[in-house]
Amino acid sequence: MSQDLPVTSYALLGLLTFGDELTGYELKQRADRTLGFYWVAPAMSQVYSELSRLHRLGLVDASDDRTEGRSTRRYQISAEGRKRLRAWLADQPLEFPVLKHPVALRLLLGHLADPEQTRALLDEHREALTRRIADLQAVRESLRGRDEAGQPFRYPAMVADWGLEYFASEHTIIEKLLTRLEEEG
Amino acid sequence: MSQDLPVTSYALLGLLTFGDELTGYELKQRADRTLGFYWVAPAMSQVYSELSRLHRLGLVDASDDRTEGRSTRRYQISAEGRKRLRAWLADQPLEFPVLKHPVALRLLLGHLADPEQTRALLDEHREALTRRIADLQAVRESLRGRDEAGQPFRYPAMVADWGLEYFASEHTIIEKLLTRLEEEG
DNA sequence: ACAGCCATGTAACTCGTTACATGATTAC
DNA sequence: GTAATCATGTAACGAGTTACATGGCTGT
Numbered sequence: 405m406s407q408d409l410p411v412t413s414y415a416l417l418g419l420l421t422f423g424d425e426l427t428g429y430e431l432k433q434r435a436d437r438t439l440g441f442y443w444v445a446p447a448m449s450q451v452y453s454e455l456s457r458l459h460r461l462g463l464v465d466a467s468d469d470r471t472e473g474r475s476t477r478r479y480q481i482s483a484e485g486r487k488r489l490r491a492w493l494a495d496q497p498l499e500f501p502v503l504k505h506p507v508a509l510r511l512l513l514g515h516l517a518d519p520e521q522t523r524a525l526l527d528e529h530r531e532a533l534t535r536r537i538a539d540l541q542a543v544r545e546s547l548r549g550r551d552e553a554g555q556p557f558r559y560p561a562m563v564a565d566w567g568l569e570y571f572a573s574e575h576t577i578i579e580k581l582l583t584r585l586e587e588e589g
Numbered sequence: 590m591s592q593d594l595p596v597t598s599y600a601l602l603g604l605l606t607f608g609d610e611l612t613g614y615e616l617k618q619r620a621d622r623t624l625g626f627y628w629v630a631p632a633m634s635q636v637y638s639e640l641s642r643l644h645r646l647g648l649v650d651a652s653d654d655r656t657e658g659r660s661t662r663r664y665q666i667s668a669e670g671r672k673r674l675r676a677w678l679a680d681q682p683l684e685f686p687v688l689k690h691p692v693a694l695r696l697l698l699g700h701l702a703d704p705e706q707t708r709a710l711l712d713e714h715r716e717a718l719t720r721r722i723a724d725l726q727a728v729r730e731s732l733r734g735r736d737e738a739g740q741p742f743r744y745p746a747m748v749a750d751w752g753l754e755y756f757a758s759e760h761t762i763i764e765k766l767l768t769r770l771e772e773e774g
Numbered sequence: 775a776c777a778g779c780c781a782t783g784t785a786a787c788t789c790g791t792t793a794c795a796t797g798a799t800t801a802c
Numbered sequence: 803g804t805a806a807t808c809a810t811g812t813a814a815c816g817a818g819t820t821a822c823a824t825g826g827c828t829g830t
Contacts, residue, residue: 410789411691418698429809442693450790452811474798476809490701498713500721501690506596506683508627508751513603514744516675528683536685553773559699562769566693566762573758577751584747588738595817614781635818637783659826661781780827788819799808 409457414492415443416454417463420481421489422556425467427476428452437543438560441567455479463488511581523585530578537571540564594642599677600628601639602648605666606674607741610652612661613637622728623745626752640664648673696766708770715763722756725749 419434420426426434432451439445446454458464463485469476481489507529514522544564551561604619605611611619617636624630631639643649648670654661666674692714699707729749736746 411694412789415694418694418701421698421701427809428811429807438697439694442688442690444687444689444790447791448809449792449811452809453790456811474809486701489698493695493698493702494706498695498710498717499691500717501688501692502629503627503686503688504629505627505686507686508748509596509600509603509624510678510683511751512623512744512748513606513674513678514747515741516603516606516671517678521679525683532683532685556700559697562699562766563693563697566696566766569762569765570758573755577754580754581747581751597817612781613783614779629818632819633781634783634820637781638818641783659781776830778828781825783823785822786820789817791816792814794813795811797809799806801806802804 412444412446412450413454413458414489415439416446416451417458417481417485417489420464420479421486425478425480427478428455431455431479438563441540441543442563458485519585519589523582526578526582526585530575530582533571533575533578537568537575540567540571544568597629597631597635598639598643599674600624601631601636602643602666602670602674605649605664606671610663610665612663613640616640616664623748626725626728627748643670704770704774708767711763711767711770715760715767718756718760718763722753722760725752725756729753 416431416435416439419431419438428448428451432446432448435451436445455464459466459479463482464479465482467478467480469478507525510517510525511522517525544561547557547561547564550557552558601616601620601624604616604623613633613636617631617633620636621630640649640651644651644664648667649664650667652663652665654663692710695702695710696707702710729746732742732746732749735742737743
């Protein structure tokens with residue numbers, strides 16, 4: 405029964421539980437706007453191969469639209485898929501988050517660089533962070549009006565708020581580190 | 590010249606820049622106490638295979654201790670290794686952090702679980718977080734006395750402080766989310 | 775004596791990436 | 803007419819994991 409799938413498969417399957425039928429291309433876009441912030445933004449090719457595996461396993465249903473020229477294939481989650489996803493949520497032991505943070509890694513090796521380089525590193529990260537915050541804010545705004553208890557985007561909105569607070573805190577930390585570097589020389 | 594290595598190779602190489610000679614086993618322990626918090630804690634087997642690659646490339650020097658019975662091999666970074674690492678730090682474009690956060694992923698799918706299950710999820714994460722904070726605090730304490738500007742563990746200490754602030758902020762966010770779930774029902 | 779840690783590796787596997795290949799539709 | 807976007811895949815590859823295999827040393 406439980407031939408186990410990677411988390412990313414369940415993540416993509418989960419993105420199909422919001423009531424619509426998506427093409428692989430559209431699913432990739434949704435993943436970029438949601439999963440990308442706290443899981444991964446899978447490559448286009450992986451989205452397609454995951455979808456075909458999920459289809460092979462009967463966890464999604466596919467419908468071909470071949471109305472003129474370009475042929476598209478839309479996927480929706482199946483009853484079996486919903487069942488498997490719920491079972492996964494209930495049974496799967498909770499893992500601790502994994503962070504891959506190139507900036508922290510490079511700061512660790514600060515003794516190999518000159519101070520100016522280290523400052524530039526943090527500064528560049530601060531800017532990237534600002535851009536990322538703007539992106540997430542746009543996502544958060546797009547959920548307004550359907551984000552209350554009982555509404556469809558309640559939980560996505562909670563996750564987005566979480567992300568915004570996380571980014572805000574990271575921004576503060578980076579500024580503190582920069583100050584510390586300047587003061588201590 | 591630049592046959593490029595994965596970041597993890599440079600990370601492990603970087604752990605050898607703190608002035609000592611380590612066995613694979615010891616390097617794995619150091620990785621668990623440092624890299625594990627903001628990069629990855631590579632499997633034992635990977636530590637050995639990375640070391641043998643670094644050795645093959647001349648980036649680390651190895652010395653065999655075969656004094657009676659158990660044979661051990663200690664590695665230290667070579668001059669060439671230090672050069673390559675510095676070059677990597679200087680040239681490598683800065684990537685944005687990647688977070689793999691199972692709790693956020695599952696909260697996103699809150700509409701598939703009952704409220705009690707979601708609360709339990711956050712609660713369990715809060716506890717795991719508390720344990721992880723204690724671990725990092727122990728690491729941080731072990732650096733005291735050599736963590737000022739100009740001292741060997743200045744940067745590791747900065748990274749540890751960063752991590753502690755990050756965890757503290759995550760802890761606060763989780764508590765806010767739990768309150769919000771209770772209030773809104 | 776036995777458990778737990780120290781110590782080193784090999785083999786099989788899979789996840790996920792990049793590069794490649796193809797072509798339709800839309801906007802300017 | 804041409805660039806960007808929509809749309810779907812295949813192939814080769816590498817990073818990193820788990821499982822397996824071996825054995826010495828240390829504390830109780």
